[in-house]
Amino acid sequence: MRKSILIVLSVFLALPAFSQVNFGLKAGVSTTNVKMDDVKTLTSGETEYLVNSIKAANYGFHAGAFVRFSMLGFYIQPELLFASRTDEYTVADAETPTEETIRKQQFNRLDLPIMLGAKLGPVRLNAGPAARLLINSPKDLITDPDFKAMYNDLTFGYQAGIGVDIVKKITIDLKYEGSLQKYQTKIENEAGTKFTLDDRPNAFLLSVGIMF
Numbered sequence: 014m015r016k017s018i019l020i021v022l023s024v025f026l027a028l029p030a031f032s033q034v035n036f037g038l039k040a041g042v043s044t045t046n047v048k049m050d051d052v053k054t055l056t057s058g059e060t061e062y063l064v065n066s067i068k069a070a071n072y073g074f075h076a077g078a079f080v081r082f083s084m085l086g087f088y089i090q091p092e093l094l095f096a097s098r099t100d101e102y103t104v105a106d107a108e109t110p111t112e113e114t115i116r117k118q119q120f121n122r123l124d125l126p127i128m129l130g131a132k133l134g135p136v137r138l139n140a141g142p143a144a145r146l147l148i149n150s151p152k153d154l155i156t157d158p159d160f161k162a163m164y165n166d167l168t169f170g171y172q173a174g175i176g177v178d179i180v181k182k183i184t185i186d187l188k189y190e191g192s193l194q195k196y197q198t199k200i201e202n203e204a205g206t207k208f209t210l211d212d213r214p215n216a217f218l219l220s221v222g223i224m225f
Contacts, residue, residue: 033083037184040076041220045098047071049210054107057159057202061107064154064210066100067115073098075124075218083132090128090139097121098214102154118151126172140173143190154210159203168194172218184222191215 049066056062077094098120103113123146130139145168153162174188192214199207 033081035081035083035224037079037081037222037224038077039079039092039094039184039186039220039222041074041186041218043073043075043096043098043190043216043218045071045073045100045214045216047100047214053208053210055155055160055200055202055208056206057157057204060157062155062157063103063105063107063110065103067103071099071101073216075220077124079222081224086132088130088132088137088139090130092124092126092128094124094126095121096124096145098216100214104155116152116154118154119149120147120151121149122147128172130176135177135179137176137178137186138174139176139186139188141171143170143172144168145170154200161201163199163201163207165194168192170194174218178224182224184220184224186218186220186222188218188220189215190218 046068047066051065053064054061055064073096075094075096077092079090079092081088081090100118100120102116102118104116105111105113124143125146126141126143128139128141130137147164147166147168151162151164153160170190170192172188172190174186176184176186178184199209201207
């Protein structure tokens with residue numbers, strides 16, 4: 014985390030050196046795949062639950078603003094985005110494993126990616142760190158009152174991708190987003206036992222923006 018903070022501070026200290034500044038708005042969609050081991054068994058008292066992620070891609074959206082500082086074919090682009098995604102899991106009592114229920118958890122967050130890029134003609138290549146701040150309380154995966162879920166409010170990841178600018182006003186970007194930390198960390202039962210769910214969501218993001 015210290016390294017990420019130092020990178021962010023270094024970027025902002027360098028911004029005054031850039032000669033061209035553009036402000037913009039953007040919005041888009043994302044498709045997310047949740048990485049998780051095979052079925053997890055969560056135990057509380059004498060009850061066992063079987064939890065598994067649904068492997069199909071889930072869709073989300075994002076929208077917000079950005080500032081692009083450009084000079085000599087290179088640029089730095091901090092962004093502030095509201096992003097939302099929904100993960101789906103199946104949950105079943107171990108005694109009746111065929112009676113599964115689908116549980117959905119919606120994650121709303123603020124994303125702060127800082128993209129470092131280069132322009133190659135009309136095409137842009139970029140990559141950079143991304144901080145994520147969870148701003149809602151997702152619905153519990155298991156409704157049993159003996160369980161409680163714990164989440165990381167602030168996590169760090171990265172983004173990398175390719176983009177194109179049209180008539181210097183319209184921007185189109187396709188980026189890959191990865192996580193450096195577990196987003197949903199643990200579920201804890203009444204005995205204090207913590208069960209880790211390996212939930213590192215990786216996503217593809219497609220966005221369209223306009224610059225002023």
